[in-house]
Amino acid sequence: xxxxxxxxxxxxxxxxxxxxxxxxxxxxxxxxxxxxxxxxxxxxxxxxxxxxxxxxxxxxxxxxxxxxxxxxxxxxxxxxxxxxxxxxxxxxxxxxxxxxxxxxxxxxxxxxxxxxxxxxxxxxxxxxxxxxxxxxxxxxxxxxxxxxxxxxxxxxxxxxxxxxxxxxxxxxxxxxxxxxxxxxxxxxxxxxxxxxxxxxxxxxxxxxxxxxxxxxxxxxxxxxxxxxxxxxxxxxxxxxxxxxxxxxxxxxxxxxxxxxxxxxxxxxxxxxxxxxxxxxxxxxxxxxxxxxxxxxxxxxxxxxxxxxxxxxxxxxxxxxxxxxxxxxxxxxxxxxxxxxxxxxxxxxxxxxxxxxxxxxxxxxxxxxxxxxxxxxxxxxxxxxxxxxxxxxxxxxxxxxxxxxxxxxxxxxxxxxxxxxxxxxxxxxxxxxxxxxxxxxxxxxxxxxxxxxxxxxxxxxxxxxxxxxxxxxxxxxxxxxxxxxxxxxxxxxxxxxxxx
Amino acid sequence: xxxxxxxxxxxxxxxxxxxxxxxxxxxxxxxxxxxxxxxxxxxxxxxxxxxxxxxxxxxxxxxxxxxxxxxxxxxxxxxxxxxxxxxxxxxxxxxxxxxxxxxxxxxxxxxxxxxxxxxxxxxxxxxxxxxxxxxxxxxxxxxxxxxxxxxxxxxxxxxxxxxxxxxxxxxxxxxxxxxxxxxxxxxxxxxxxxxxxxxxxxxxxxxxxxxxxxxxxxxxxxxxxxxxxxxxxxxxxxxxxxxxxxxxxxxxxxxxxxxxxxxxxxxxxxxxxxxxxxxxxxxxxxxxxxxxxxxxxxxxxxxx
Numbered sequence: 177x178x179x180x181x182x183x184x185x186x187x188x189x190x191x192x193x194x195x196x197x198x199x200x201x202x203x204x205x206x207x208x209x210x211x212x213x214x215x216x217x218x219x220x221x222x223x224x225x226x227x228x229x230x231x232x233x234x235x236x237x238x239x240x241x242x243x244x245x246x247x248x249x250x251x252x253x254x255x256x257x258x259x260x261x262x263x264x265x266x267x268x269x270x271x272x273x274x275x276x277x278x279x280x281x282x283x284x285x286x287x288x289x290x291x292x293x294x295x296x297x298x299x300x301x302x303x304x305x306x307x308x309x310x311x312x313x314x315x316x317x318x319x320x321x322x323x324x325x326x327x328x329x330x331x332x333x334x335x336x337x338x339x340x341x342x343x344x345x346x347x348x349x350x351x352x353x354x355x356x357x358x359x360x361x362x363x364x365x366x367x368x369x370x371x372x373x374x375x376x377x378x379x380x381x382x383x384x385x386x387x388x389x390x391x392x393x394x395x396x397x398x399x400x401x402x403x404x405x406x407x408x409x410x411x412x413x414x415x416x417x418x419x420x421x422x423x424x425x426x427x428x429x430x431x432x433x434x435x436x437x438x439x440x441x442x443x444x445x446x447x448x449x450x451x452x453x454x455x456x457x458x459x460x461x462x463x464x465x466x467x468x469x470x471x472x473x474x475x476x477x478x479x480x481x482x483x484x485x486x487x488x489x490x491x492x493x494x495x496x497x498x499x500x501x502x503x504x505x506x507x508x509x510x511x512x513x514x515x516x517x518x519x520x521x522x523x524x525x526x527x528x529x530x531x532x533x534x535x536x537x538x539x540x541x542x543x544x545x546x547x548x549x550x551x552x553x554x555x556x557x558x559x560x561x562x563x564x565x566x567x568x569x570x571x572x573x574x575x576x577x578x579x580x581x582x583x584x585x586x587x588x589x590x591x592x593x594x595x596x597x598x599x600x601x602x603x604x605x606x607x608x609x610x611x612x613x614x615x616x617x618x619x620x621x622x623x624x625x626x627x628x629x630x631x632x633x634x635x636x637x638x639x640x641x642x643x644x645x646x647x648x649x650x651x652x653x654x655x656x657x658x659x660x661x662x663x664x665x666x667x668x669x670x671x672x673x674x675x
Numbered sequence: 676x677x678x679x680x681x682x683x684x685x686x687x688x689x690x691x692x693x694x695x696x697x698x699x700x701x702x703x704x705x706x707x708x709x710x711x712x713x714x715x716x717x718x719x720x721x722x723x724x725x726x727x728x729x730x731x732x733x734x735x736x737x738x739x740x741x742x743x744x745x746x747x748x749x750x751x752x753x754x755x756x757x758x759x760x761x762x763x764x765x766x767x768x769x770x771x772x773x774x775x776x777x778x779x780x781x782x783x784x785x786x787x788x789x790x791x792x793x794x795x796x797x798x799x800x801x802x803x804x805x806x807x808x809x810x811x812x813x814x815x816x817x818x819x820x821x822x823x824x825x826x827x828x829x830x831x832x833x834x835x836x837x838x839x840x841x842x843x844x845x846x847x848x849x850x851x852x853x854x855x856x857x858x859x860x861x862x863x864x865x866x867x868x869x870x871x872x873x874x875x876x877x878x879x880x881x882x883x884x885x886x887x888x889x890x891x892x893x894x895x896x897x898x899x900x901x902x903x904x905x906x907x908x909x910x911x912x913x914x915x916x917x918x919x920x921x922x923x924x925x926x927x928x929x930x931x932x933x934x935x936x937x938x939x940x941x942x943x944x945x946x947x948x949x950x951x952x953x954x955x956x957x958x959x960x961x962x963x964x965x966x967x968x969x970x971x972x973x974x975x976x977x978x979x
Contacts, residue, residue: 477918477922479921479922552918585918585919587918647953650880650918651880651916651918657914658879658916659879659971659975660879660880660881660916660952660968660971662968662971663968663971663972663975666971666972666975670975
């Protein structure tokens with residue numbers, strides 16, 4: 177216990193030093209050393225301790241070759257940190273009051289030209305949107321995107337953004353902190369130009385490659401530590417544009433681990449090239465080759481004279497069907513099910529018909545009508561959770577439920593990089609709310625729901641994802657083979673052992 | 676190829692004839708081991724190819740799932756040596772040694788299963804079983820040895836009346852046994868306490884492939900809330916994943932002789948059916964007592 181206590185004391189000392197620096201800054205209004213949490217490298221400190229302070233939630237702590245394995249923070253350390261933070265904030269408040277300057281809320285425009293690097297901080301993972309205290313704390317530090325419209329009570333803990341006003345008009349983005357390519361990507365996400373979990377992940381990794389290319393290590397900093405710190409504000413910005421998907425989260429975890437495990441002996445350009453190669457390899461193995469492997473395994477399950485039902489638009493399912501059709505061994509036809517307001521099934525229909533596959537198009541309310549003639553259902557997934565539940569586009573669990581009632585086997589295609597260690601038993605806890613104005617439809621020049629905001633007792637809900645329980649799914653086809661839904665934790669375990 | 680085919684087939688057939696108690700997969704593995712010892716090839720690849728051909732030949736003699744899965748596992752078990760030793764003759768020696776170990780392990784599996792399973796049979800239990808399974812016989816033998824009293828209902832299991840064979844063997848052990856019609860399973864289900872069947876193959880989802888009629892028994896047991904237990908050795912685990920009855924490959928559904936004649940299979944009656952994992956309570960294997968969802972875990976470990 178003795179070394180732990182001394183580290184605790186060291187932590188406290190560092191915290192106090194940082195708070196003093198912050199105080200000096202706010203009094204003099206100068207840009208001092210960047211005071212990001214835990215990012216200040218101090219020579220002579222053991223690496224493991226700094227890793228603890230960095231508070232990157234996804235970085236795996238054990239089993240990496242060079243990084244010291246740490247057991248996580250002990251309760252005493254956490255309490256000490258919290259105490260130190262509270263005292264520092266109290267001191268800050270008093271200092272500000274004594275200054276007789278403006279109140280904390282216009283801190284945004286005042287701070288942004290002078291202190292670019294301390295501005296944008298990483299949001300905590302579970303943002304409590306309905307917790308006003310947490311939100312007040314955040315508005316002091318991060319440029320927040322405003323929520324739009326009244327939310328349904330059950331989903332008041334999630335953000336609901338509008339697509340009408342572009343992102344850049346709503347929040348002031350400090351251009352010295354956020355790379356313009358990332359701003360572009362964020363806009364593309366928020367406006368729905370890039371859609372689909374694979375597309376979003378590929379775009380994200382390409383932009384990160386660009387970021388790494390344009391990055392240059394500041395003097396007295398190490399690439400492996402500074403780059404991770406530089407990525408944080410970008411990630412929190414992208415989360416504001418559109419919440420990250422599970423695959424994107426895993427990709428970022430992987431990238432952070434790769435960066436922090438770079439050997440010190442590499443020169444900067446060598447290190448950057450190595451990182452870019454790693455990203456390319458990840459893209460190729462986990463997304464491109466995985467799609468091919470899944471397409472091949474799924475081909476074995478497609479029999480002659482099959483009637484396959486698909487829902488929405490999944491790049492993986494489309495590829496499987498097109499490949500199966502191209503092999504010319506099996507004659508099958510497809511029923512495409514679609515739903516409002518996204519109407520993604522039309523894109524699937526377009527792609528399949530172009531290849532010459534015989535397709536039928538129905539809306540989701542007609543599935544009980546078509547299911548008696550369906551031989552199997554093929555679905556894509558946004559994420560596979562640790563208890564075997566499938567998180568996918570809203571409507572998927574409905575299709576799985578009705579298929580079970582008609583005894584039609586349900587197959588889910590999902591790459592292993594989308595497997596996440598979260599467990600969810602319902603669709604409320606963690607979801608995404610899309611723009612409620614999408615639900616307003618114009619018929620004969622009249623929009624019935626047009627004035628929904630004025631009506632106090634009317635709320636519109638546009639959910640994006642839902643969770644299908646594992647007993648409704650018969651088979652999951654992954655790049656590691658065909659597994660039952662209950663074997664997802666086995667795959668996660670095998671993957672962790674590999675890494 | 677004709678001459679190469681003969682030795683393993685002959686050993687295989689001879690073994691099945693001489694020892695009716697041996698599992699067909701064990702006999703197949705013994706034949707493969709003999710074939711391995713006699714092989715004159717010089718390369719690892721050549722050896723693997725000829726072993727694969729031998730497995731195909733054996734499945735043409737006996738088309739059950741167990742032979743194919745046992746052969747596949749044998750191949751996997753011994754071929755991990757090829758990564759460690761570069762000298763071919765040394766490699767072959769190690770392979771043969773490992774083959775012997777595999778064979779011993781596999782022959783002991785039935786006793787292991789019997790030891791795990793017989794505590795689940797309580798005194799005064801009424802058991803329902805289906806067709807002729809040597810593993811179930813061994814389990815019931817172990818239960819008798821531990822001084823338990825129970826009675827058994829056996830289905831007749833047409834078209835080959837395997838149930839009668841089972842009843843004769845059980846009578847020799849002095850167990851009170853009743854042979855019932857296949858159609859009487861729904862009638863008798865309320866009287867029994869548990870259902871105990873063997874398996875020809877255990878698939879990735881945790882379901883089983885067994886003599887035709889097993890699926891019906893499982894459905895009736897589920898409807899009446901009776902536990903449905905399956906006893907199977909680990910070499911019967913196979914990398915198949917059928918979604919429904921139709922999805923089971925034809926080469927397992929029909930006997931090898933029928934497949935050879937190449938007649939229209941829609942007229943033929945299948946010999947096996949697929950029971951889905953949701954109907955199975957527990958599987959007793961030499962790897963332990965597993966729930967159906969744990970089978971995939973074990974399979975990944977076996978085949979990794």
